[in-house]
Amino acid sequence: MLSKRLLPRSLFGRWLLLLVAPVVVLQALLTYIFYERHWDTVTRRLALGLAGEIAVVIDTRSQNPDPTVLGDLLVRMQRALEIDITFTPGADFPSDVPPPRRYSILDRMLIQALGERLSLPYMIDTQRGGGRIVIYVQMPDALMTVVAPENRVFSTSTYAFIIWMAAASVVLLGIAVLFLRNQIKPIRRLAEAADAFGKGRDISNFRPTGAEEVRAAARAFMAMRDRIRRHIRERTDMLAGVSHDLRTPLTRMKLQLSMMPPAQETEELRGDVEEMEKMVEAYLAFARGQSEQPAEPTDLTGLIQELADDVRRRGRELQITVAEPVTLPLRRLSFKRALANLIENALRFGQEVRLSVGRRSGRIEIRIEDDGPGLPEKEHHKVFRPFYRTDQSRHGSGNVGLGLTIARDAVLAHGGEISLGQSDLGGLLVTIRLPV
Missing domain, CATH: 3.30.450.300 (Sensor histidine kinase RisS, periplasmic domain)
Incomplete structure (x- = not known):
């Protein structure tokens, strides 16, 4: 050890x-x-x-x-x-x-x-x-x-022997250090490319270089990257296509229900159709969140201020605390949708909602907390599953169960982390940590 x-x-x-x-x-x-x-x-x-x-x-x-x-x-x-x-x-x-x-x-x-x-x-x-x-x-x-x-x-030949031996060793070690640096560079570039890909950033300029083994690892990484992109694209297209196709029969059903005389069964069917329409919209939002968007330098403070203005226009208040201006490479629409889902979730169950941004341990930390009923600790890891809903959780009626999933996927796509905890206000605390 x-x-x-x-x-x-x-x-x-x-x-x-x-x-x-x-x-x-x-x-x-x-x-x-x-x-x-x-x-x-x-x-x-x-x-x-x-x-x-x-x-x-x-x-x-x-x-x-x-x-x-x-x-x-x-x-x-x-x-x-x-x-x-x-x-x-x-x-x-x-x-x-x-x-x-x-x-x-x-x-x-x-x-x-x-x-x-x-x-x-x-x-x-x-x-x-x-x-x-x-x-x-x-x-x-x-x-x-x-x-x-x-x-x-x-x-005196002893001194000459020691000097020549030491000088030759220094020269050879110097050459070895230069050679090792050149051999390490391709490995570092491969690690940087993998890290950038994990954070959702563009790595189109990456090329395999170095020794044959390093080139093989780089080619395997590029093949894996292409397979992941193709898989995401195919899944996104399929989900978007299915969700889009469902809109046509739903529209016909809404039209037929509007032409039927009022009755209890009609109102129940109309409620079911509206719930299905919300589910379709959630599917489309989830599909849009999975689509490949280029990451660009984004003013996180300005993005959060836009969300606060949206909340204010609906008659609610979002308390914002930003320690310093932050600019990060983000997929703006995807990340904004993730924050909007988390804020909407907090507003649904709490009266007071706070959002703070700061820098901790070399990472950007975003905290969203409310004074609602919170979540049992045993549910923290379950609520991120797609379509997961429970009567005891914060997912009430009208919730499809994709809000936290969309938020988690967006954060992970940026190389970040998301976790749940207990808020100082008594409700739920959502913590997002993003790499700088």
Whole structure:
């Protein structure tokens, strides 16, 4: 569980991790192997060579006290090995020599090599600078000072190896990042197209690009989009055609009823015909809501004000609270019909109706609430079904049962959400959340 939390959330981050992790592990292993097997071995051998040369000088001075012989040896070592050796009679170790560095491989290897080759006390100074090291050997009658180039003990190829390896890794990772970005772009475009299609927006400019697998996914998405559009179009045309055809017999029935003498049976039939006419109008409204309309930037505040004016002309009042002007890509007629159905539903069952618009959690939230009888919580998910009506619900007489269905479909077609709840006024609260 912890490992999943540590993984990057994005595909780009995970692909980058798959590239970076092996490179880092490989570099760590190569550096360790080089450090242990090459750098350590080479430095140790160089240190042993220098310590052996110092031991030869000490042995020569002890066995042959002739200064001429010793001087000739020191001159040849200076010329061939670039080692400067001097003897200070009666001197002791300098007091200003810094202690060996604890984590320095040079200090560690030099101390080990001198300890193996020399039996006399010694001190090292590798911090003098200038690319030189100093070794002090305390002899019985003098202080031996050895000044040698640092490259006699330390291999500088290590730094070059690490620099070249790091530089090559940075260049390769840079190329990999550019390549990954280009591979991720088609996937992001596919996700944006799917999101836009879910919100009912036009995606006519979308084209399959990228790797073959991404192109296959894009082509499958486009085929699915076309099938959904065709299915909606066919269902809408069928529903609109059936509803339109029903108007003809209803009109004949109304004409025949108007010519019949008044009677109780006639009035009952006339009521049935009027209810059927309302149902047909609801079917047509539902079909119009399912039709494909282009989403255009719409002033939501102005649209709500139009609905409030319509309510006011009917002698009712709709309280509006808009936190800020909002413009969204909407199918204007479809969304206006959805809000009108919700407002009409609230006006039918409540005396006081409020509509508020605000921005919450990066989404536009529309709240419609009333002071009516409300709905039991168990009915909240049922009332969105087409033609669902119950005597205990807010669907009274004259209601076909498509108002909330039309509203829900319109909201979902815009990529939004609709939910029901308890209003502060005591009635029903309808909340619509739309993406920005």
